Every structure is written in C-alpha cells, then in structure tokens.
Amino acid sequence: MRIEKHPILGDIVKGKKVLFTMDGKDIEGFEGEPISVALKAAGLMVHRHTKKGSPRGVFCAIGRCTDCVMVVNGKANVRTCVTPLMSGMVVQTQYGVSTKAI
Amino acid sequence: MYGKKGGYRMKRYDLIVIGAGPAGLSAAIEGAKKGLQVAVFDENEKPGGQLFKQIHKFFGSKEHQAKIRGYKIGDELLKKAQSIGVEVILNAVVVGIYPFKEVTINIEDKIVHYKADAIIVATGASENMINFKGWTLPGVIGAGAAQTMMNLHGIKPGQKILMLGSGNVGLVVGYQLLQAGCELVAIIDAAPRIGGYGVHAAKVARTGVPFYMQHTIIEAEGDSCIRGVSIGKVDEKWCIIPGTEKHFDVDTICLAVGLSPMSQLLKMAGCDMEENPAKGGTVPLCNKYGETSVHGLYVAGDVSGIEEASSAMIEGRISGIAAACYLGYMDEEEMEKEIGQQEASLNSLRQGMFAPGKKGQEIKTTDEGYDVSINLLEKGYMADEEVENYPGVKRVSGIHPVIECTQNIPCNPCQDSCVKNCILIGNNITSLPVYDESSRCIGCGMCVASCSGQSIFLLDDDKEEGFSHITIPYEFLPLPKEGDMGIALDRSGVAIGQAEVIEVKSMKAFDHTHLLTMKVKNDMGMKARFFKQLKEVSL
Numbered sequence: 001m002r003i004e005k006h007p008i009l010g011d012i013v014k015g016k017k018v019l020f021t022m023d024g025k026d027i028e029g030f031e032g033e034p035i036s037v038a039l040k041a042a043g044l045m046v047h048r049h050t051k052k053g054s055p056r057g058v059f060c061a062i063g064r065c066t067d068c069v070m071v072v073n074g075k076a077n078v079r080t081c082v083t084p085l086m087s088g089m090v091v092q093t094q095y096g097v098s099t100k101a102i
Numbered sequence: 103m104y105g106k107k108g109g110y111r112m113k114r115y116d117l118i119v120i121g122a123g124p125a126g127l128s129a130a131i132e133g134a135k136k137g138l139q140v141a142v143f144d145e146n147e148k149p150g151g152q153l154f155k156q157i158h159k160f161f162g163s164k165e166h167q168a169k170i171r172g173y174k175i176g177d178e179l180l181k182k183a184q185s186i187g188v189e190v191i192l193n194a195v196v197v198g199i200y201p202f203k204e205v206t207i208n209i210e211d212k213i214v215h216y217k218a219d220a221i222i223v224a225t226g227a228s229e230n231m232i233n234f235k236g237w238t239l240p241g242v243i244g245a246g247a248a249q250t251m252m253n254l255h256g257i258k259p260g261q262k263i264l265m266l267g268s269g270n271v272g273l274v275v276g277y278q279l280l281q282a283g284c285e286l287v288a289i290i291d292a293a294p295r296i297g298g299y300g301v302h303a304a305k306v307a308r309t310g311v312p313f314y315m316q317h318t319i320i321e322a323e324g325d326s327c328i329r330g331v332s333i334g335k336v337d338e339k340w341c342i343i344p345g346t347e348k349h350f351d352v353d354t355i356c357l358a359v360g361l362s363p364m365s366q367l368l369k370m371a372g373c374d375m376e377e378n379p380a381k382g383g384t385v386p387l388c389n390k391y392g393e394t395s396v397h398g399l400y401v402a403g404d405v406s407g408i409e410e411a412s413s414a415m416i417e418g419r420i421s422g423i424a425a426a427c428y429l430g431y432m433d434e435e436e437m438e439k440e441i442g443q444q445e446a447s448l449n450s451l452r453q454g455m456f457a458p459g460k461k462g463q464e465i466k467t468t469d470e471g472y473d474v475s476i477n478l479l480e481k482g483y484m485a486d487e488e489v490e491n492y493p494g495v496k497r498v499s500g501i502h503p504v505i506e507c508t509q510n511i512p513c514n515p516c517q518d519s520c521v522k523n524c525i526l527i528g529n530n531i532t533s534l535p536v537y538d539e540s541s542r543c544i545g546c547g548m549c550v551a552s553c554s555g556q557s558i559f560l561l562d563d564d565k566e567e568g569f570s571h572i573t574i575p576y577e578f579l580p581l582p583k584e585g586d587m588g589i590a591l592d593r594s595g596v597a598i599g600q601a602e603v604i605e606v607k608s609m610k611a612f613d614h615t616h617l618l619t620m621k622v623k624n625d626m627g628m629k630a631r632f633f634k635q636l637k638e639v640s641l
Binding site: 009 | 238239253254257258281
C-alpha cells in the first residue's frame with residue numbers, strides 16, 4: 001500500500017523504522033507518521049467496534065470525525081489518524097470505549 | 103485574573119489568527135507586514151491547511167501563482183510568515199472566542215487564555231458526507247482523507263476505488279489516485295452534469311475511467327470492511343431506476359460531496375450568521391473587508407463561503423489589511439488602496455462559468471458565444487466533432503498547439519508561456535484561449551507543460567509521411583521512454599491503435615509534467631490523447 005516513488009512528490013521521505021504492537025502483534029511503521037498509516041500499510045482496516053458491534057475505520061484522516069479512535073498505551077479514544085507513531089507503542093482495537101467487548 | 107496566586111497572565115497579541123491554512127497565513131503575513139504582533143493558532147501538527155495535499159498546478163494568472171503546485175505555494179507562504187515574524191502555534195485547538203477578544207485554546211489538554219485586539223477566523227471547511235447502506239464500513243472515506251493519505255503520508259487509500267462526486271474535489275482527487283498508482287473504477291454523481299472543470303474531468307476520462315452521471319450508491323458491500331459497491335441510476339425524484347444497478351469490486355469508496363464552512367466559533371462569538379446554500383452552509387454576515395457584526399472580528403477563506411485556495415489567500419490578505427487599519431497601523435486611504443488591488447485580483451478569479459454566483463446554473467454557451475460541449479458535461483470528454491468548434495483548435499500544417507480548453511475558467515498561463523505569442527486570452531482571464539495561426543509555433547511545449555488543466559497538446563501531421571506526432575502532458579510513473587510501444591487512447595479512454603514513443607522531454611521548468619511525444623497513424627492525430635503502456639509495471 002505504500003507509495004515508494006510518486007510522479008510529482010518524488011521519493012517519499014519517512015522517519016526511522018520502528019516497532020509497535022497491535023493487539024499484541026509486532027508491526028513495523030515509521031516514526032512520526034500517523035498510527036493509522038502504519039496500520040494501513042500492515043493491511044488493518046478495522047480500528048474499533050461501536051457499542052453495538054459495528055466496525056469502524058479511518059474516515060476523515062484529519063482528526064475530525066473520531067471514527068478511527070483506538071486504545072493507545074492504555075488510553076482510549078486516541079485519534080490514530082493524527083497521533084504520531086512512536087517506537088514501542090501499544091495499540092489495541094477499541095470496543096465501545098475500552099479494549100474489551102462488552 | 104485566571105491563575106492562582108502569582109501565576110497566570112494572559113498572553114496578548116495585536117492580532118490572533120485562527121487557522122494556519124492559505125487564508126490564515128496570508129492574513130497573518132499582511133498583519134505582520136504592517137507591524138502587528140501576530141499569532142496564528144492551528145489544531146494540526148503541521149501548518150498549511152490543505153495546501154500541502156494539493157499537488158496539482160493551480161489556476162488563475164501569475165498574480166494568483168497560477169501553474170504552481172499547491173504544496174509549493176504552501177512552502178512559500180510558510181517561509182514568508184516565518185521571515186516576517188509571525189508566530190505559528192500548532193497542536194492548539196481554539197475552543198472559544200469570548201467578549202473583548204479573549205480566546206481560549208486547548209494546548210496539551212490544558213485550556214490557555216489569550217487576548218487579542220483583533221481576531222481573524224480562517225478555520226476553513228469540513229467535508230460533507232452522505233448516507234447509504236454500509237456507509238460506516240471501514241473503507242468508506244472522505245476524498246480529503248484520500249488526499250491526506252497519499253500526498254502527505256505516502257500511502258494508497260486503497261487498490262480499487264470508486265469516487266462519488268464530480269465536483270473539482272472529486273475530479274482532482276480522482277486523478278491523484280491514478281497518479282498514486284490506484285485503480286479508479288468510476289466517478290459517479292447523482293447530478294446530471296459534471297460539477298467541476300471540464301479539463302479536470304477530461305484528464306481522468308482519457309485514461310479510461312468511466313463517468314456515471316445521475317448515479318448514486320445503493321450499497322457499500324462487506325462485513326468488516328468494503329468488498330464492493332453497487333450503484334444505480336436515479337430518476338428526477340432521486341430514486342433508483344430498477345434494472346440500472348451495477349456492481350464494482352472495490353476496497354475503497356471516496357466521498358467528494360461538498361464542503362461546509364466550519365463557522366461554529368463565529369456563532370459562539372456572537373456574530374450575526376446566515377444559512378446560505380450558495381456559500382455552502384452557515385456563514386457569518388460580513389462586509390467587504392471580511393469584518394463580521396462583531397467589531398474587530400474578521401473572517402477569510404472557506405469559513406465565510408466555500409471557494410478555493412487562490413481566493414482564500416486573497417481574502418486573507420484583505421482581512422489582514424483591514425485588521426491593521428482597524429488597529430490604527432495604517433490610515434484608511436492607504437487601506438482602501440491596498441484592498442482595492444486585492445479586490446481586483448479576487449474579482450478576476452470570480453468570473454466565468456464557475457463563478458460563485460453561478461453555482462447550479464445551466465450554462466449553454468461560453469462568454470464568446472460558443473456552444474458548451476454537452477459530452478464534456480455528461481461524460482467527461484468532448485466528442486471528436488465538437489473539438490474543432492473552439493478557437494484554440496485550428497487545422498494548420500506543421501507543429502501547432504491544439505488547445506482543448508472550452509469553458510470559461512479563470513486561467514491564463516498558456517498565454518504567458520508562449521514566446522511566439524501564438525496563444526491569446528486577453529485581459530479577461532476567463533476568456534477561452536485562441537490559437538493565432540499567423541504566429542509560428544516552434545513546438546517548445548511550454549504551453550503543454552504550463553496548462554494546469556492539461557488540455558493543450560502539440561500536433562504535427564507533417565513530420566513523417568503517414569503518421570501524426572502528438573505531444574501530451576504526462577504525470578505518471580513509470581515514465582515511458584523513447585522507443586516504447588504502447589496503445590493510444592482517445593479522449594474517452596478507448597484504445598484506438600498502436601503508438602510509439604518518439605521522445606519524452608523532462609525539464610525543471612515543466613515541474614514534473616513530462617512531455618511525451620508519440621507517433622500514431624495520421625488519421626488519429628485529432629483523436630489520440632493518452633498513451634497507455636503495454637506492460638504496466640506496478641509501482
């Protein structure tokens with residue numbers, strides 16, 4: 001999914017490669033890019049399930065709609081599309097407003 | 103006043119600007135130029151608003167920075183703001199505007215108070231959305247989201263994508279998806295006619311992307327994320343006509359269904375507001391300086407009515423100048439003079455078929471009296487027989503430009519780019535370009551590269567017996583090279599025969615628009631408008 005070379009923007013410059021976990025699984029991403037971008041590169045689409053159980057993913061990608069919120073480092077409702085990725089982050093699928101299905 | 107003992111003092115500025123997009127930064131620069139102490143607050147991690155996602159060449163004339171790509175205009179604005187001492191404070195969400203120009207801002211989960219003598223609100227717009235079955239599934243995204251992903255973060259929003267919406271946002275983002283290496287299965291719109299510029303539609307259509315007008319989404323299909331989409335044709339009552347349903351396998355649906363001004367802060371500040379559909383929603387009432395009913399509180403850009411970045415920058419300058427005068431940093435006469443110049447510049451952008459006042463109107467002829475191409479409006483491309491009706495297209499011998507620019511849009515870089523003065527637009531930048539065949543085209547290709555709408559081609563029927571040589575603008579990867587064989591596509595994206603690449607010209611002055619010259623059989627010279635590589639190497 002990553003664009004390596006773009007006809008207008010040229011080479012895509014990224015931060016250093018870092019590891020983080022997504023529901024316990026190690027995933028690679030680039031430091032400083034939004035968490036959601038690293039997740040997308042890893043093929044993950046579902047960020048959370050609503051209380052009623054319906055899946056949600058990235059919608060606006062600019063921190064406005066809150067559809068992409070997840071539990072990050074134990075904190076719920078973190079907008080993954082505008083939160084920069086850091087090494088060792090613990091990212092979890094959000095169910096309702098916490099990590100576990102109710 | 104607000105802090106504990108010995109603590110807090112409200113920080114003061116002459117001018118606080120809310121929003122560091124094109125309007126806000128332009129306003130801040132003007133204010134700082136006049137000597138004001140200016141702070142700009144923006145909720146985002148980076149300044150520039152949406153400018154850094156705009157990778158296409160802008161329209162307008164030289165004074166509007168035409169033919170410069172949006173992100174480069176963003177770079178220049180930022181540099182200017184920094185050099186002139188504008189303070190830009192990021193990750194700062196303005197949550198309230200109170201009497202006496204007090205502003206509360208959420209910075210790192212704390213509310214901080216600031217005080218200004220004048221405020222300019224340039225918060226821009228947010229994307230509209232539309233409901234259909236399955237619209238909340240992951241994979242349904244805003245067109246802005248697609249732009250953010252690919253142009254800021256270097257990731258494809260999806261592999262196979264359907265675009266809903268044929269306004270300029272849908273068309274421009276659709277083209278950018280192709281540039282990023284995604285497959286665009288179709289652009290659809292419930293309206294009977296394409297809403298954006300014909301030239302933007304044409305550059306998508308010629309690559310083979312179909313337009314389905316009077317169509318809407320019936321359902322986004324999938325369990326945990328999008329696997330497909332079904333669409334259907336709508337009748338006059340916007341109901342699906344049975345039997346018109348179509349299915350596409352897609353993993354992403356992009357919604358480009360308009361923008362709404364983000365004017366909540368102004369309402370809260372007590373400004374008189376109006377609901378104005380022509381401006382995209384709820385907007386503050388303001389005078390020609392952008393001043394609202396609250397003295398010293400100004401607006402600029404999309405928050406005061408949806409337009410585009412070029413006019414937002416001018417509105418920003420106007421409100422910046424007006425605020426400087428309001429605070430006594432310049433006299434009224436001087437202000438009127440400066441604002442008059444800005445207004446003239448703004449006015450030149452607001453002419454033509456897409457002028458703000460003409461939204462939704464059906465326009466049948468150009469300002470010059472030429473019939474508007476119905477095919478362009480309904481299918482995204484002109485019929486072969488329509489093309490030669492326009493003043494930019496003339497059959498002459500030797501190399502010459504074929505200018506397929508047929509709507510009155512504010513743009514004139516082609517005129518400026520021609521050293522031989524072959525292309526005439528005149529002072530009114532929305533006039534159609536006229537090819538003057540009495541001047542000799544030397545085939546330099548500057549007009550092809552400078553056309554923001556990618557609607558100029560060079561045609562030479564006389565270079566080689568039995569063949570036509572056509573030069574097209576090309577902005578995709580991998581870049582074909584001399585000798586490559588491929589397929590020539592016509593304006594509708596249909597394959598019409600073999601093509602051989604004769605030359606690919608790349609120059610710094612072309613700014614990433616390569617000029618690809620291909621050779622086709624000479625009866626295809628007025629038809630072939632795109633080169634499709636035989637073996638498309640995936641990026």
